[in-house]
Amino acid sequence: MSTQKITLAKGLNMGLRKAMEDDDKVLLMGEDVGKLGGVFRITDGLQKDFGEDRVIDSPLAESGIVGTAVGMALRGYRPVVEIQFDGFVYPAYDQIVCQVAKYTYRSQGKVKMPIVIRIPFGGGIGAVEHHSESPEAQFAHTPGLKVVACSNPVDGYWMIQQAIAHDDPVIFLEPKRQYHADKAELDETATPEPLFTSRVVRAGSDATVLAYGPTVKTALKCAEAAESEGRSLEVIDLRTLSPLDMAPVYESVRRTGRCVVTHEAHVNLGMGAELAARVTEECFYSLEAPVLRVGAFDTPYPPSRIEEEYLPDLDRVLDAVDRTFAY
């Protein structure tokens, strides 16, 4: 068994390469994805190996990128488009919500839209405004889109391939601050879990912490810290935000009786609101406390010098866990 230690950026790059090798209908398109390899280098070396017809540098127009991807999908291609930063997806919002999400429904299933829209999301990199946003709830709220978020290098490798092979449009969220952070051991011969499944990444018995993307690492650190205080936290990496895979969540909360959701997105009408509602409906008699949410404040993303005061961190998540024990 040969394994290698890779970063998330490398995992995504390897996954894209594998998908392009497996299916010559897979095309990559986006701003600077060619020679430069993308501003985060996720497509590094791919244009050199697959040519300009398959790794396409686009004009600087996000609606154009997604709109032309719709046409390519109609022609039988599987376009994978890169939105350079989360805050730049909004010019493409109309094409995503009105066209990508609805084409299969409008055509009564006659047309498939196998488009992957990759979005580096979240903060923590000290960037200027519009470079640190978490728009996932806006897409999860849209019927016809599937939304997933990877949190680690190994998932990055497998999930991008699964998203590309999937016949429905997938909004693929990549926690940009993790791109070049931690390395993990990848075994390319392993069998991955299905794409639209959540996973318990740390077993525990006292409270359940739900996280995805960048906050999975935060939640795992919380669990370590809590353990030293004699408290056992179960951490679930949701991985899929639409559809949600609630079975492992319900199973966990019925055992622990307490649930905290954390994400970088604003709390108001965020993923946490939906998760809290579902957990409350299904686990009502098991709950010892209300489901608490730890996310960004309902303010625009602040100047980066204070972003760590804005993003949920270890202490704020632990504080919420503490509060669930006060009931």
Added chain:
Amino acid sequence: MSDPVSFGPDLADVFGPSQSDGGPDLVQLLTPEGERVHHPEFDHDFSAEELRGLYRDMVLTRRIDVEATALQRHGELGIWAQLLGQEAAQIGAGRALRPQDYVFPTYREHGVAYCKGVDPLRLLGLFRGVDQGGWDPNENNFGLYTIVIGAQTLHATGYAMGMQRDGVVGTGDPERDAAVIAHFGDGASSQGDVNEAFIFAASYNAPVVFFCQNNQWAISEPIERQTRIPLYQRALGFGFPGIRVDGNDVLATYAVTKAALQRAREGNGPSFVEAYTYRMGAHTTTDDPTRYRLNDELEHWKLKDPIERLKVYLRRNGLVDQEFFDDLDAEAKELGHHLREGCKALPDPKPLDQFGYVFSEMTDEIAAQRDEFAAYLASFEGSHS
């Protein structure tokens, strides 16, 4: 007082004076009076059979429009987007297509749909509210009607980029080489998506013809609200040619569109055709043009009716007899009957149908919502005996 600042050329010097009649660059092969004229660049030697065919197509297209409008008035359709006056633009463009060419329509291309072999009855579903365009786009190479103005021009460009990758552009094989036509209107020319489509198509030299039916009105807003220069002139700024054709002249529209499509098929990239026409009816059946435009204008354009001028030409040249008109009238009546009866027979979707086709396969989440709703509906069974 200082003199006004001079800054670049005067628009009138570059584009000529403002025009209300199409201007000197208007390509025309058949005058409103039914007189055949010739053009040095765009022409076609139409056979009598072709001419009769184009006339028939326009008459039947108008019949589709008249019947659908009547169906709306009778409450059988929720709304209808009328094409009255634009028959020549649509038939000219539609008949210039080859089977392998692909059409991306707005929601008004009933004549083009007819040319592509889509049963006109299928067009009514969207407007009756029984579906959202239930035809298979790939069956007739005719995309779904697109309500969001201009969005389809990007789809057309992406589709054309796919054709390039499939090796069906510029091979020299007329059975193989293909192109895309993107329909839109004067109002859409202001949309960002349309301008982005121009840029992408130019950048990749994509085989797409941008076919703009300038019908002078975007609901209540006149063309002057969208542009300060003739629309076809914009194309050059994006890096491809633009031609203004008399959109009420089916012969000229056919000849110009055919040339544009051939150019695209041969691998010479995008082009822009502005079919200069007029929306003689309302924007849709919910619109009231008397609130914003003068009847004089409509009367002026009635004299340029696309069907009448070809009828005059056919008669004057002895290319038709009374039997032709009688047969066509019978055919139109039959089409009207098909639409009236067919429309009323279109089945309403069932309450649980709304859960289908959100995705290629139903998710557990949606299946659960469907089952819950089904149980809710079932709970009323027997309570209204």
